[in-house]
Amino acid sequence: MGMFCYQCQETARGTGCEFGGVCGKSEELADLQDLLIYTVKGISDIVVKGKMDVGLLRDVNHEVLKCLFMTITNANFDDDIIIQKIKEMISIRDHLREEIREKALEEDLHDAATFEVKSMNDLVFKASYAGVMAKENEDIRSLRQLITFGIKGLAAYTHHARNLGKEKDALYAFIYEALAGTLNDMLSAEELIALTMKTGQFGVTAMALLDEGNTSKYGNPEITEVSIGVRENPGILVSGHDLTDLEQLLEQTQGTGIDVYTHSEMLPAHYYPAFKKYGNFAGNYGNAWWKQTEEFVTFKGPILFTTNCIVPPDDEEVRSRIFTTGASGYPGCIHIEADDSGRKDFSKIIEMAKTLEAPTEIETGKIVGGFAHEQVFTLADKVVEAVKSGAIRKFFVMAGCDGRMKSREYYTQFAQRLPRDTVILTAGCAKFRYNKLDLGDIGGIPRVLDAGQCNDSYSLALIALKLKEIFELNDINDLPIAYNIAWYEQKAVIVLLALLYLGVKNIHLGPTLPAFLSPNVAKILVDTFGIAGIGTVDEDIEMFLGVSI
Structure with missing residues (x-):
């Protein structure tokens, strides 16, 4: 077949x-x-x-x-x-x-x-x-x-x-x-x-x-500036999503002269207080998962995949530096299994790192994140006042995934063209489309609030439910929040279903609707929940805000 x-x-x-x-x-x-x-x-x-x-x-x-x-x-x-x-x-x-x-x-x-x-x-x-x-x-x-x-x-x-x-x-x-x-x-x-x-x-x-x-x-995430530059030491790059793997690697690299960097969805690890005690936790290197084919070349050191988001490497030299663990795997790459206690021996990665060059710098500066639910709750009074005063007109949930398609430039342009009195709530690697843009702030509240990984979309739901309570609303859909979500794989599917279960309606999903939705099933989602695709940037902003731009 x-x-x-x-x-x-x-x-x-x-x-x-x-x-x-x-x-x-x-x-x-x-x-x-x-x-x-x-x-x-x-x-x-x-x-x-x-x-x-x-x-x-x-x-x-x-x-x-x-x-x-x-x-x-x-x-x-x-x-x-x-x-x-x-x-x-x-x-x-x-x-x-x-x-x-x-x-x-x-x-x-x-x-x-x-x-x-x-x-x-x-x-x-x-x-x-x-x-x-x-x-x-x-x-x-x-x-x-x-x-x-x-x-x-x-x-x-x-x-x-x-x-x-x-x-x-x-x-x-x-x-x-x-x-x-x-x-x-x-x-x-x-x-x-x-x-x-x-x-x-x-x-x-x-x-x-x-x-x-x-x-x-690891503690509740807190507002954190994360370096996107490099240091002079050799490094190990950690990709995927699993924080326990990162923790073990950081423990095993102490005193070795090896720095550890995050890549793509591992960026939010920097927001947790427990990881800040590691002096060799250097920063984040690169962007979303799909850019790894070029970024792994310049990183120079070994790469550890803790979960999904592998792009098959064409470069044999890069492939020789890739290690996998957990559910991830790639032919010819060393796979590291846990022992019966859950401990993983990362000594092979560490020894390889010692023999390789430090990463080549591809960008400089810092990015800010750590706006998970507890951190945003501490800002609740400030946020509520900004909404009541009109300083914040609307929040846009732009969580989800990034991908290779040119059509995903829509999300960068959407973020750039949103009016200055709007705030973006994000989680997942979709944020790499706009988290390095200078979008400013509203009364000290950054216009991009990054809650973390794709699974941290739960934080965005909690934030919405908290605002519903504060504003004494009966329906979560009466909040000044619009949902314009990018999806790629199956973790985004469960996030979407979770939001639907919580009663969220009128979610816009792109850059295309899932191919596995038959016309009749898609119609059910449209009629029941208001699911819709995306249009042009200008048309969608006008639709969400009810004004021409």
Whole structure:
């Protein structure tokens, strides 16, 4: 059947990748990832139909999270790792099926829970038939994929929380429920829509749990100036999203003469008080993930990928300096696993850094961030007064992802052309489109308030809910807040579903609407929630503000 993948915004022709992914994955890898997800859905079918206690499935829960995370766009490109994980999950699945044999008849289980592979040929053949297009009904397929992609994002945030020692059995139970639901041919479109909204509900739960994990361990983010220049020491560049990996690396580099820099979504680590004690935590190097092909060349030192956002490196020299860990992986790059206690040995990265040059400076100056919920709450009186006085006319939530498409220049131009009495609330790597622009402030309040990583979009929701309370409004949509969000991959999908669950309406999503939304499903989102795409910068600003510019 070949591959078909449309889970990211950059999917080919805006419809789907069929001859290799725009992200760089091969047809074979795409099929293998589909089979891994199919197998995880089979495990979910067994857990749900066997009424298994997820509290007793601790190791299984963790492996399911990792598998879901591994298939997120730009996370893992290593066929061998995916094949090994498929085999492991089939073994786990078959063991679980034996455990419930008395509770569920074999014929009651879905093919995903029972298929057999006796050879690599069987595995490859099965992979080619386990993909997106297996379901013929376009609307049911669309809703199933919307749920699946949302669950991938939810799993990523749950995985991070788990690394911080925070878990909730209810999250695991829902992941199994939702994935099993995508196999159930008895569920109607209306029931799948309800399951989609429930996915948003648990997305809020997952982001709240991760926020609790981050802030309880590292403190509440605070307003911070982050250097974007370089020092004279050799350096290690950390990309991805996982703060626990960064913490371990900082601890292991103490006294080595090696500086540590963040890249892209790791920038917000600088906002947490706990990381400020490390004198070798040098600053942020570069921009959003997609510029890494040029920025990794000039960095000179080793790069550690803690999660997704890998762009396949064409330069062999750069590839030799890339290390992966967690759910990330790339063929030919050294992968670092944690031991049973969760500790990772980064000595190979540190030793390599000692032999390499210091980074080449590509920019100078500082950028300001750290406007998560608690920090903004301390400014609440100032913000409220600015709104009441008219100094702040409107807030624009411009959270989400960045990407390679030229159409994303829209977001830079939008930020530049917004009137001076507006404030941008942001989270995720979309901010790199405008966080280095001189947009000024309003009475000391910066016009770009960066809450952090994509998962920190939860902070933006809390801020909105707090303002609703302060202004004594009945509806969150009565606030002077507009939503103009850029999306790229599946973590943005769960953020969107979480916002919809919280009641936020009239979200504009771009640069294109998801290809996995069928016309009928898209119409439901438009009619129910006011979801819309983007137009031109001038048209959209006029629409949001109700005035010509």
